[in-house]
Amino acid sequence: MSLTPKERLIVALDYPSAEQALKFVEQMGDSVIFYKVGLELFSAAGPDIVTRLKSLGKAVFLDMKFHDIPNTVAGAAARAVAMGADIFNVHALGGMAMMRAAAAAASEAASRLGVKRPTVLAVTVLTSMDREALEREAGIHVGEGIGTFVAAKARQAKEAGLDGVVASPHEVSDVRSVCGNDFEIITPGVRPAWASSDDQKRVATPFEALKMGADRIVIGRPITRAKNPHEAVERILAEIG
Numbered sequence: 001m002s003l004t005p006k007e008r009l010i011v012a013l014d015y016p017s018a019e020q021a022l023k024f025v026e027q028m029g030d031s032v033i034f035y036k037v038g039l040e041l042f043s044a045a046g047p048d049i050v051t052r053l054k055s056l057g058k059a060v061f062l063d064m065k066f067h068d069i070p071n072t073v074a075g076a077a078a079r080a081v082a083m084g085a086d087i088f089n090v091h092a093l094g095g096m097a098m099m100r101a102a103a104a105a106a107s108e109a110a111s112r113l114g115v116k117r118p119t120v121l122a123v124t125v126l127t128s129m130d131r132e133a134l135e136r137e138a139g140i141h142v143g144e145g146i147g148t149f150v151a152a153k154a155r156q157a158k159e160a161g162l163d164g165v166v167a168s169p170h171e172v173s174d175v176r177s178v179c180g181n182d183f184e185i186i187t188p189g190v191r192p193a194w195a196s197s198d199d200q201k202r203v204a205t206p207f208e209a210l211k212m213g214a215d216r217i218v219i220g221r222p223i224t225r226a227k228n229p230h231e232a233v234e235r236i237l238a239e240i241g
């Protein structure tokens with residue numbers, strides 16, 4: 001996918017209030033054009049935060065990881081389109097019927113509202129779940145290894161009509177080889193060499209993540225908690241430019 005460095009960088013707005021998030025967005029000005037709204041900020045600020053970001057000319061990845069019965073997820077997908085999300089996601093473990101319902105509802109809502117259908121992604125396996133947790137706690141048979149399992153889930157997402165997946169840097173190449181180039185891969189767990197890894201365990205630098213085949217990267221704390229967030233963004237954009 002041919003994208004500019006600014007289009008490849010999604011900054012995670014993990015803030016507990018709209019005020020704090022919007023203050024940061026204002027401070028960043030034009031240097032960031034794509035933001036991720038996750039469960040914390042959405043729980044605090046509701047759909048209004050998405051509308052506000054859109055009115056500021058920003059692109060929005062609504063990271064709600066929908067996982068429910070197909071009818072409910074279809075309703076939520078239609079709301080995500082109405083809010084103006086450019087990307088939203090669902091859990092692949094919600095099943096094929098649920099993923100199909102999300103894709104169909106997104107298409108239907110987009111054509112009804114006369115807008116572009118958002119990119120609909122699947123979360124394959126949470127990176128906080130290792131093989132032991134998946135098999136012993138969730139009763140999920142992983143088989144050969146997490147990479148193969150993730151790639152199989154990504155293939156199901158593609159078959160269900162989704163546009164791509166969220167995948168850790170280490171799963172990108174497995175997904176790419178199974179799903180091909182016409183499938184968007186967004187990668188969190190990205191840390192510039194100069195930043196702390198925080199609680200992220202299997203990290204890659206922005207350059208490495210894109211080299212492994214990711215289309216876009218999600219970065220939060222190395223930017224939002226940097227002493228100089230502008231400088232952090234400039235360094236990252238230079239690295240991936």
Ligand code: C5P
Pocket residue numbers: 012014038126127128166168188189190198200218219220221222
């Ligand atoms: O601050 P940091 O760069 O670690 O933020 C990463 C963002 O990506 C967070 O919003 C986190 O919820 C999200 N994320 C993740 N790992 C996943 C999926 C999403 O870190 N597997």
